[in-house]
Amino acid sequence: MGFQPVKFYQTGTFTVGNRLLAPIDRSLQSGQMRSNSINSGHRACQGCGEALGARYAIDAAVAGSDGQLIAANATGCLEVFSTPYPESSWQLPWIHSLFGNAAAVATGIAAAMKVKGKTDVRVVAQGGDGGTTDIGFGCLSGMFERNDDVLYICYDNEGYMNTGVQRSSATPPAARTATTMPVGPAPGNVFGQGKNVPEIAMAHGIPYVATATVADLRDLEYKVRKAMTMHGARYIHIFVPCPLGWGTASSDTIRMARLAKESGMFPVFEAEHGEVTGVLKIRRKVPVEDYLMPQKRFAHLFGKNPHPETVARLQTIADRNIRKYDLLNDEAN
Amino acid sequence: MLKQTEGSKAVAEAIGLCRPEVICAYPISPQTHIVEALGEMVKSGELAPCEFINVESEFAAMSVAIGASAAGARAYTATASQGLLFMAEAVYNASGLGLPIVMTVANRAIGAPINIWNDHSDSLSQRDSGWMQLFAETNQEAVDLHIQAFRLAEELSMPIMVCMDGFILTHAFERIDIPEQNQVDSYLPPFDPRQVLDPAEPVSIGAMVGPEAFMEVRYLAHAKQMQAIERIPQLAAEFKQVFGRDSGGLIRTYRIDDAETVIIAMGSVLGTIKDTVDEMREAGHKIGVLGIISYRPFPLDQVRAALKGCRRFLVLEKSLAVGMGGIVATDVRMAVSGTGLKGFTAIAGLGGRPITKASLHKLFRQAEVEALPPVTFLDLDWDVVNKQLERERQTRHSGPIAENVLHDKGIVSAKFG
Numbered sequence: 115m116g117f118q119p120v121k122f123y124q125t126g127t128f129t130v131g132n133r134l135l136a137p138i139d140r141s142l143q144s145g146q147m148r149s150n151s152i153n154s155g156h157r158a159c160q161g162c163g164e165a166l167g168a169r170y171a172i173d174a175a176v177a178g179s180d181g182q183l184i185a186a187n188a189t190g191c192l193e194v195f196s197t198p199y200p201e202s203s204w205q206l207p208w209i210h211s212l213f214g215n216a217a218a219v220a221t222g223i224a225a226a227m228k229v230k231g232k233t234d235v236r237v238v239a240q241g242g243d244g245g246t247t248d249i250g251f252g253c254l255s256g257m258f259e260r261n262d263d264v265l266y267i268c269y270d271n272e273g274y275m276n277t278g279v280q281r282s283s284a285t286p287p288a289a290r291t292a293t294t295m296p297v298g299p300a301p302g303n304v305f306g307q308g309k310n311v312p313e314i315a316m317a318h319g320i321p322y323v324a325t326a327t328v329a330d331l332r333d334l335e336y337k338v339r340k341a342m343t344m345h346g347a348r349y350i351h352i353f354v355p356c357p358l359g360w361g362t363a364s365s366d367t368i369r370m371a372r373l374a375k376e377s378g379m380f381p382v383f384e385a386e387h388g389e390v391t392g393v394l395k396i397r398r399k400v401p402v403e404d405y406l407m408p409q410k411r412f413a414h415l416f417g418k419n420p421h422p423e424t425v426a427r428l429q430t431i432a433d434r435n436i437r438k439y440d441l442l443n444d445e446a447n
Numbered sequence: 448m449l450k451q452t453e454g455s456k457a458v459a460e461a462i463g464l465c466r467p468e469v470i471c472a473y474p475i476s477p478q479t480h481i482v483e484a485l486g487e488m489v490k491s492g493e494l495a496p497c498e499f500i501n502v503e504s505e506f507a508a509m510s511v512a513i514g515a516s517a518a519g520a521r522a523y524t525a526t527a528s529q530g531l532l533f534m535a536e537a538v539y540n541a542s543g544l545g546l547p548i549v550m551t552v553a554n555r556a557i558g559a560p561i562n563i564w565n566d567h568s569d570s571l572s573q574r575d576s577g578w579m580q581l582f583a584e585t586n587q588e589a590v591d592l593h594i595q596a597f598r599l600a601e602e603l604s605m606p607i608m609v610c611m612d613g614f615i616l617t618h619a620f621e622r623i624d625i626p627e628q629n630q631v632d633s634y635l636p637p638f639d640p641r642q643v644l645d646p647a648e649p650v651s652i653g654a655m656v657g658p659e660a661f662m663e664v665r666y667l668a669h670a671k672q673m674q675a676i677e678r679i680p681q682l683a684a685e686f687k688q689v690f691g692r693d694s695g696g697l698i699r700t701y702r703i704d705d706a707e708t709v710i711i712a713m714g715s716v717l718g719t720i721k722d723t724v725d726e727m728r729e730a731g732h733k734i735g736v737l738g739i740i741s742y743r744p745f746p747l748d749q750v751r752a753a754l755k756g757c758r759r760f761l762v763l764e765k766s767l768a769v770g771m772g773g774i775v776a777t778d779v780r781m782a783v784s785g786t787g788l789k790g791f792t793a794i795a796g797l798g799g800r801p802i803t804k805a806s807l808h809k810l811f812r813q814a815e816v817e818a819l820p821p822v823t824f825l826d827l828d829w830d831v832v833n834k835q836l837e838r839e840r841q842t843r844h845s846g847p848i849a850e851n852v853l854h855d856k857g858i859v860s861a862k863f864g
Contacts, residue, residue, distance in 0.1 A: 187653075194655055197651055197653075198654070199654040202651035202654060204651050206646065207645055207648075209652040210651075211510060212510070214536075215510035215513075218507040218510030219511070219517075221502075221507075222471075222512060222514025223515065224514075226498075226518035229496045230496075230519070253503070256504070
């Protein structure tokens, strides 16, 4: 074994702490100045990845806009758990209209700000994968195509969790949901063509597209803050594990997000004007089994009647992601 | 200023005078000329500051208007027919949130069968959406109602549809008095929203409301429309002071004083009805007209009062509650319940079927002698209807209805007049 570079624990790792970092590298979330845009007391499940992702992202967006931020929210878990009338967790101006129109509502807000000359006020739209990749897709694409001055954030937990864990177009193949039960010869969700909305966003040529996970806080904050320095349509797709829908332990949310990235199942990258400009390399590659086995939604692939051929197909998807986005650390190869 | 102009163009000019800040546009006949004209006004800089947004659907059009209005901008859009249905979820949402959006509905039939011509099926399908609905009789009134609509909508913080008959009004060229900017400015103050998305004073809008408060929120929407019953005549009177003409209000009567028979209708068909009534009056018939301008809120008391002296009424409507009969007629019957008045319903003009004076003369004379069934379908081709019914009795695989009816009619056999 040759030279092993020494890495300080808190730099280039997953930890949130700031102690050993230069001020400029410190995470906003661990600082005293974070805005707590989603205040405590909301009704998300224990270990909710979406609540965590939204707090990271919106706090970063608030910081990136000097507190001049308005949010439009699609119907879904985030909306329901944050605003049980007459309570609201939101510390910024926030509107919920419908399931499928968050992008268009945000366009309207941005137009109002423009016409009123409030150029300092920025607009963010947010929704889950159902509200983004399925029912809200038309409005999202329209907002992209017009290059409206909106940052759209999708919190992807790979299903309709608020309505009881049904399949969305972001649900991975073989996964168990309430509408893709693990029964019959091909249990779980079908192997379709998939619907990669970050890539579809890139195909619109919009100024900025990025993916992120709740396991990489600094990367997520960096991408949101970068997006806030730009104008026009921007899209950030954040991977947010759902303990309820996936059948994972509440304490494993960060670990599941990390394994999704480390296995290649969820590529983390950023792109400007349709071209990939950076990827978050896999630090220590793991086989997809490591990611799949802790999740009850994939339990039917293992156990008494295993489906190794299905696991192999999922590994093929991960390998393709790794090749396509060049996710393996050159140094490690 | 008097102009010889198209109804759509005149409405676009009126909207421009109302200083809208965000306009959302999606094409659908017969409203398209309105947003086209507004787009040109914004593009040229004639209408500024204003954002004109070409959206990807009517659902997005209303959603953009929702966002703009919630952020404190005066928002406008226009639609018709299938477009109104496609935006329906957002239509209800806009009123539920109490956002004072004004929308032109260039009334048109709803398919299938696909049909682009005029009737009132589209806006009447949104009867219970919480939007106010004002029906213009003429293009002049369409212009004037839009100006009043912004004032009323913003005062009550509730949205309004201004309904004008597709093609019959939107595409008609006639003399229209386009108001001056200073007149509109003196009548319509700048938008002062009751609720607004503002980082300086953050609010949450659109929270989840459970059984503990939902009924109260819905009742308050109803209460606002009841307030509108009071305000609509007052705003029409104020309008007259500034602009010098009668326009708007809840209802309008014509030669009704000693009328024994009253014809009730909405929109441009009132013109044909008045012409017919004039001719019948000359022949000695005691007949009059009641036009309903405010369909929502529905002016129950005013309709009852207007019908007080008559013996019978006939509601002629361009809409059909399939499986029941009239839609407007139901409201009118509610207004006169307990009075013992005899009422009839005539369904007419669906899908653009011309409503002719000749047919109206015959219909009104039958109404006078109470020789009508409760519901009449004006100028219905019973031969064709019965032929199709017989076909369905004879064979299981009778095929598509509309195509059979077209076949039986023959391509150019339909002559009206």
